[in-house]
Amino acid sequence: MEAGRFRKDLYYRLNVLPLFLPPLRERKKDIPLLIQYFVKNIxxxxxxxxxxxxxxxxxxxxxxxxxxxxxxxxxxxxxxxNTESIPAGYFTEEDCDNEVLVNISDDCLKLDYVEKEHVIKVLKKFEGNITHSAAALGIRRNTLYSKIKKYEIEI
Structure with missing residues (x-):
């Protein structure tokens, strides 16, 4: 506002009831509740x-x-x-009470990684049966074959 990048009248209109919300690291007791909320909704x-x-x-x-x-x-x-698994190495040693953990790889965050892991799970569930796996994934058999080739999945 003082630098002229924010209108004074808008600032005072929004500043009727200022709220301070501390960062999550200062609200450790809220984390289980937030996890429960996110798990249910997502x-x-x-x-x-x-x-x-x-x-x-x-x-x-x-x-x-x-x-x-x-x-x-x-x-x-x-x-x-999405991955239906707990990423074992998400937390770093410094961030989590000096426990010896490795960082999650950036590849695990990519959509292709999630898709590949899901295709592998479905193929395992149907014991490599392409027809049943494709039906479960909601795609055509040709599309599943393309994904198997793309991700170099061995059946």
Whole structure:
């Protein structure tokens, strides 16, 4: 406002009830509730089952510094739901009580990675049966063959 980039009248209109919301790292007790909320809503939105997060992993999540705040927590929960697995090395040694952990690889965050892992799971579920796997994925057999070739999946 003082630099002239924000209108004074708008500032005073918005500043009627200023709210201070501390960062997530200062609200550790809220993390389990937020995880529960995100798991329920994201799983429902994506039409997937709600994952069970172990107590050990939950403790790591509570002890983590969360530099990306609530958005980072929400994205991690979505990653867990999409990949149907807990990323074992998400937390760094410095951020989580000096536990020896490795960083999650950037490849795990890519859509291609998630798609490949999902195709592999479906193929395993149907014991390599292309027709049933394609039907479960909601795609044609030719498309599934293309994905198998693209991701170099061995049946």
């Amino acid at each position: 799983a429902q939105k994506l039409n997937k089952k709600e994952p069970v997060i172990s107590e050990e992993y939950l403790k790591k999540m509570i002890n983590y510094n969360w530099p990306g705040n609530i958005r980072e927590l929400e994205n991690l929960v979505e990653l867990i739901i």
